[in-house]
Structure formats: structure tokens, C-alpha cells
Amino acid sequence: MTPRARRTPGSDRTTIQDVAAAAGVSVSAVSKVLRDAYGVSPQMRERVTAAVEELGYRPHSAARTMRGHSDTIGVALNGLTSPFMTEVATGISEALEPTRYQDIIVSAGSSPAAQQNRIEALLDRQVAGLVLVAPWIDVTWIEKTARTVPVVTIALHGSSENFDTVVDDERLGAQLMVDHLVSLGHRHIVHTSMPPAFADSAFVLSHTARRQGYEKAMLDRGLEPDIIETWYSEEGGYQAAVRALDRDTPPTAIFAGADIAAFGVLRATEDRGLRVPEDLSVVGYDNIYTSTMNRIALTTVDQSGQVTGAGAVRLLLDRIAGRAEPEEFVVSPQLKIRRTSGPPRSRNH
Amino acid sequence: MTPRARRTPGSDRTTIQDVAAAAGVSVSAVSKVLRDAYGVSPQMRERVTAAVEELGYRPHSAARTMRGHSDTIGVALNGLTSPFMTEVATGISEALEPTRYQDIIVSAGSSPAAQQNRIEALLDRQVAGLVLVAPWIDVTWIEKTARTVPVVTIALHGSSENFDTVVDDERLGAQLMVDHLVSLGHRHIVHTSMPPAFADSAFVLSHTARRQGYEKAMLDRGLEPDIIETWYSEEGGYQAAVRALDRDTPPTAIFAGADIAAFGVLRATEDRGLRVPEDLSVVGYDNIYTSTMNRIALTTVDQSGQVTGAGAVRLLLDRIAGRAEPEEFVVSPQLKIRRTSGPPRSRNH
DNA sequence: CTGAAAGCGCTAACAA
DNA sequence: TTGTTAGCGCTTTCAG
Numbered sequence A, B: 001m002t003p004r005a006r007r008t009p010g011s012d013r014t015t016i017q018d019v020a021a022a023a024g025v026s027v028s029a030v031s032k033v034l035r036d037a038y039g040v041s042p043q044m045r046e047r048v049t050a051a052v053e054e055l056g057y058r059p060h061s062a063a064r065t066m067r068g069h070s071d072t073i074g075v076a077l078n079g080l081t082s083p084f085m086t087e088v089a090t091g092i093s094e095a096l097e098p099t100r101y102q103d104i105i106v107s108a109g110s111s112p113a114a115q116q117n118r119i120e121a122l123l124d125r126q127v128a129g130l131v132l133v134a135p136w137i138d139v140t141w142i143e144k145t146a147r148t149v150p151v152v153t154i155a156l157h158g159s160s161e162n163f164d165t166v167v168d169d170e171r172l173g174a175q176l177m178v179d180h181l182v183s184l185g186h187r188h189i190v191h192t193s194m195p196p197a198f199a200d201s202a203f204v205l206s207h208t209a210r211r212q213g214y215e216k217a218m219l220d221r222g223l224e225p226d227i228i229e230t231w232y233s234e235e236g237g238y239q240a241a242v243r244a245l246d247r248d249t250p251p252t253a254i255f256a257g258a259d260i261a262a263f264g265v266l267r268a269t270e271d272r273g274l275r276v277p278e279d280l281s282v283v284g285y286d287n288i289y290t291s292t293m294n295r296i297a298l299t300t301v302d303q304s305g306q307v308t309g310a311g312a313v314r315l316l317l318d319r320i321a322g323r324a325e326p327e328e329f330v331v332s333p334q335l336k337i338r339r340t341s342g343p344p345r346s347r348n349h
Numbered sequence C: 001c002t003g004a005a006a007g008c009g010c011t012a013a014c015a016a
Numbered sequence D: 001t002t003g004t005t006a007g008c009g010c011t012t013t014c015a016g
Helices: A016-023 A027-035 A042-055 A061-066 A083-096 A112-124 A139-146 A170-184 A206-220 A234-245 A259-271 A305-320 B016-023 B027-035 B042-055 B061-066 B083-096 B112-124 B139-146 B170-184 B206-220 B234-245 B259-271 B305-320
Strands: A072-077 A102-107 A129-133 A151-154 A164-168 A189-193 A226-229 A253-256 A281-283 A300-302 A328-331 A334-336 B072-077 B102-107 B129-133 B151-154 B164-168 B189-193 B226-229 B253-256 B281-283 B300-302 B328-331 B334-336
Touching: A016 A027, A016 A042, A027 A042, A061 B061, A072 A083, A072 A112, A083 A102, A083 A129, A083 A305, A083 B102, A102 A112, A102 B083, A112 A129, A112 A139, A129 A305, A139 A151, A151 A305, A164 A170, A164 A206, A164 A305, A170 A189, A170 A206, A170 A253, A170 A281, A170 A300, A170 A334, A189 A206, A189 A234, A206 A226, A226 A234, A234 A253, A234 A259, A253 A259, A259 A281, A305 A328, B016 B027, B016 B042, B027 B042, B072 B083, B072 B112, B083 B102, B083 B129, B083 B305, B102 B112, B112 B129, B112 B139, B129 B305, B139 B151, B151 B305, B164 B170, B164 B206, B164 B305, B170 B189, B170 B206, B170 B253, B170 B281, B170 B300, B170 B334, B189 B206, B189 B234, B206 B226, B226 B234, B234 B253, B234 B259, B253 B259, B259 B281, B305 B328
Parallel strands: A072 A102, A072 A129, A129 A151, A151 A164, A164 A328, A189 A226, A189 A253, A253 A281, B072 B102, B072 B129, B129 B151, B151 B164, B164 B328, B189 B226, B189 B253, B253 B281
Antiparallel strands: A102 B102, A300 A334, B300 B334
């Protein structure tokens, strides 16, 4: 029962061989018990379980993986800094809790090349499935990848062939917000956005869907869309606000594409001594924690990161189990009216 | 039945064998080129590289791992919700960028059992090293683990034997804050903390170090420490503030152990119509993004998550390279004086 | 119901 | 300098 001389690193590791020897059974028996495979007698199960317990045995993940048995789900985020991202990640982890899968997260960065690189690294690790959150990557590449491994994307709007998608209904969310502002009396509403991720594609990322929702909602009400393209960041929001407020006829409301950008807008109003919402209504999208604080009280749109993450997991597990037709899971947004929006001052007429 | 008929192991994957065949050389030659090992002729290198390129070959990570060649660093966080955590994680990723290692992150949860479980899962994946951020785990277990795999902890204060530590000098940070408040004229300063992680141990986690720093600083100035133990959360801060303000002689300043708790304190002041800092100074620790906003402008202590993460990587790589003696890397905190702290109202005597 | 044995893709002796 | 080959720890036919 002495395993032959080991010479590799990690020589003190308990292997399935050790367990088999201790239990006085074959390795395949141990393997079967471990995997709950069919055809093991209760007493065999018991002996093995006891040996596993006693030796503190844990299966070698890489060895399993080599036989095509990965129980790892890879999650690629394009950064940990956005609270929505982390909420999604938390939702994924929680949804995976009761399953045999565990997730590993990589922060993939925002450049397409870096993201692709990190995702390939995940693939090299033979993940059982992939969740791509707001992938800033050519969709044909995703389609190709999805033919090899189950994939579900989050925040990518469009009809996929080989992977599933989970999206917030951002067109609706943007519409809710425009409705809110219009009902307050606003006519000139600026939206801050950022450049589309894909040049010519049937797919768009969240921010573009928000922008489209805004455009349509404005047009539907006979109002003229007014979009300023910067970036979803505090500074981006600030820049956009400066540009909007420098105009001859500044807007009465600024609808930032993201809460973080709305904070930049807020900073611009403070710089100029404008009161919110009396002089300018400022609203966002995402409902991150900071927005809920009493001193901020930003009117925004909430999309549950928890629900989003959990939906992605459900779809992914389905797909791992064999489903091949693409599915889409749509999360409903919810308007959160707080104190940064109000009726415009009737400044003229 | 097998649900995953799609990916028969070996069917569509390009292996090192394929590359060898395509290049007309042996597998070991390919392996050597891939690993930049000694003893390959330039022309061999070129042929192999060309074949790798053409076939789009990528090494199978699990197979490498089985030969003891992991290039994965595991990072265990006890949650993604704390901005400091994510900043550290970002720092780690960035510091790993130029190396051959890549990090994978697991959100380990806050219960010791769950954390241990997730860390073991990382170990099963044969990581080359481990970064444990604020591990809420029995240190003897960490010591034991660290004898098997290189480990560095973040936010764990104490002298380790088998692993390295990166800490913010939180005792100093707390002292800076007490100094600041005292110099403003405060005498009665309440500190909000949370229960120590370890019952009897030479090790303490950040929050306990902050508390110790506060206690010592108060005592050094002949002032009486006044600690309320709740939790580092908005609600925890709120509860602590309620208890402090309900006293016969309420404090003139509350030093929350974390910014997030300070926000709860702020909410309590709003509930009671207290002005900050006129009626009460409120300060925190961490300098998270929200605290920097103009509308919050929380006085706090900054500890760079970037520097912390990068420090952890440096130590870990050193240790992987062979260093055995434990090292400690101390990050200096910095006081950020903003608008929630000011002189106490001279209400009486 | 149980066990022997053949690999999974790769690295590292060891030979040539 | 290059190639051959024996495993790493596990799963999985396929016999017993």
C-alpha cells in the first residue's frame, strides 16, 4: 500500500490512491463514491467516506479537469470598481452556492485586447462555463468561443446564436426616466453617454441601449434628443455637464447615463452655484449605494445586480446541462425618485 | 447519459502534440520553447513559434498544473462590497500584469467556515500562491496552510512564521485622527468598532488595530476611551450613534471605525437635526469614494488599496521565488481632513 | 458491484 | 541540441 516514491512538488498531498489503500478498495471505487456515480454498495460508500474523512482528502482539481470534469465557472468583469459589477458578481456567487460549481472572478480590464486575453486565460483553465459581464469584445469572437464552452453574457443586448444573454431592460429604464422628467415639466433634457462598443453590430452594450431608450422616448414625445458623449465616470459626467451648461440655452435637466457620471454633473452644478433640483434636475442610472445616501438622494433607475447575477447562473447551468437554443433573460428596471429631480424653474415667458 | 456531448476531451483542442507534428519536432522541444527553457536552437524556436501561431495553440493550464507549474495566484476576499477590498484586488491585478502570473479572485464570504471552504477550493486548484485579504480565520490554520503554499495576508496584524503580511499602520492612522480631533478641541470622542475576530490571539484584524490605536491615543492624552461595539456597516454606525447620542453626556465627536459606519452616524445626526460638524464631528476610516464627494466630504484616513495590493504581490513573488523568512510590509495611512470635522461648540464649561 | 488499466496534455529525466 | 518516455491524479471503459 505504499505509493511508489514521489519526486514531484507537493509530495505530501493525499491522493485518491492513498484513500483507496486506507479503505482497502480500488481507486475507481473511491472515484465513484466521490462522484456519486451509480453502482456502489452502502458499505463501500461508508468505508470510503470514512477514509476520506480521516485522511482529510480533497480531490485534485486539475487532475479532474484533465478528464473533462471542471466545476469552475469563470466570471469576467471589466473592472471591480463599478458597484454594479460587484453586485452582479455577488449575485453569481450566491446563486452558485447550492450547486457543485464555484466561481472564479477575473478583472479583465477595459481594453478589448486585455479582456480577450483574460478570458482566454479562463478558457485555458477549462472552466465549465463563462459569464461575461459587459464584454467590450467583438461579438463574433464570443459566438465562436460559445461554440466550445457554455457562455452567458450580461448587459449585451442583441440576439445571439450560441450563448445566452441577461439584460436589464435599459430602453424601458431610460424611458421611465424621460417620462418622469417630462411629467415634471422638462422639455430640454440632455443625456450623457459614451461611445458605442461595437462599430457596426446588431449588438449593443448597456450604455448604448440606454441612449437608444432615451432617444426614442424623447422623439415619442416630440422632444429633441440632445446627447453629449463623454465617459461613464465622475470626470466624464463633469465634462459633459460643463459642455451642456455652457450652451446658449442650457438644459433644465441632465440625465446621466450612470450614477457615477451624475456625481460629476453634481460637482459641476456646485462649481457654478446652481441649486439642484431648482436650477437643474440631475438624474442617473444604476442606483449605486452612494446615490441612496440622504445627502445625495439621486433620482435614478435601479437594476438589481443580484437578480441579474442569479439569472445568469440559471441560464448557464441550463446550458451546461445541454440546452443549445439561445435564451434571453430580461430584468425589469425600477425608477427611484429621490431629491435631485423636480420641476424646472419657469425662467422665461 | 452524458449531457456534455459537445466537448469530447481531445477532439477539438489543439495540443502540444499537434504543434509538434506541425513543426516536425518533438513534444519536448515544443515544451521547451514554450517555457523558454535552456537548450533550443534559434531555428527550432522559430519553427515552433510559427506552428503555435498558426494553430492558435494555447497550453492546457490543468495539464501544466499537474506537473507542478501553476501560474495562478488565488485572491480570497471576504466580499466584493467593500470598496477597499476591490481597490486592493485591482492593485493586485495590476501588479501581476507584467509577470507570468494571473490572479483569480474568490469572494469568500464572512463566516470563517465559508472562507476556509473557498480557500481550500483555491488550494484544490493548485494556485502558486495565495493572497488572503482580511481573513476571518484561525491563524494556526493559515500557518499550516502557509507551510504548503506561499501565502501573504492583508490587514492581519501580528508576527507570522510562515507567511508574509501587508498592513496599513492602523494604530498610527487612528492616532492621527484622534490628534486631529483633540487639536480641534474635542475631549469626548466615541469610537465605533466591532468584535475582535480572534478570541485569544497575538493576531488582530484591522478594526481591532484601529481600536487599539484609538485607545492608546486617548490614554496618552489623558482622555477616556469610549468605545461602542456594533458592526462596520451603515446600520451598525447608525446604531452606535443612537447609543452615543442617547447618553446623558453625548460626545462631541464620533470616530467611526469605517467610512461606511460613519455614513450611518451621519444619518443619525440627520434624524435628530444635528448639524455636522457644528453639533457633532463625524469622522471615518478608509477614504472610500463616497467620502470624497463634495456633498459628503467626510474627514477620514486614507490607506491606498493600490499600494497595499502591489505590496502583497511583491512579497508573494519573493516568497514563490524561495524566501522563507516572514516579512511585513507596512503602508502609511494619511489623514484626509474634510468638512465633517470641526471645533466642538463651546456649549458649557 | 468492483477493480485493472488506459489515458487526459503536459513537463522533466534521461538517452541519443 | 534534440527526442523518448514515464508519470502527475484523476475518470472511465471494460472485464471479472
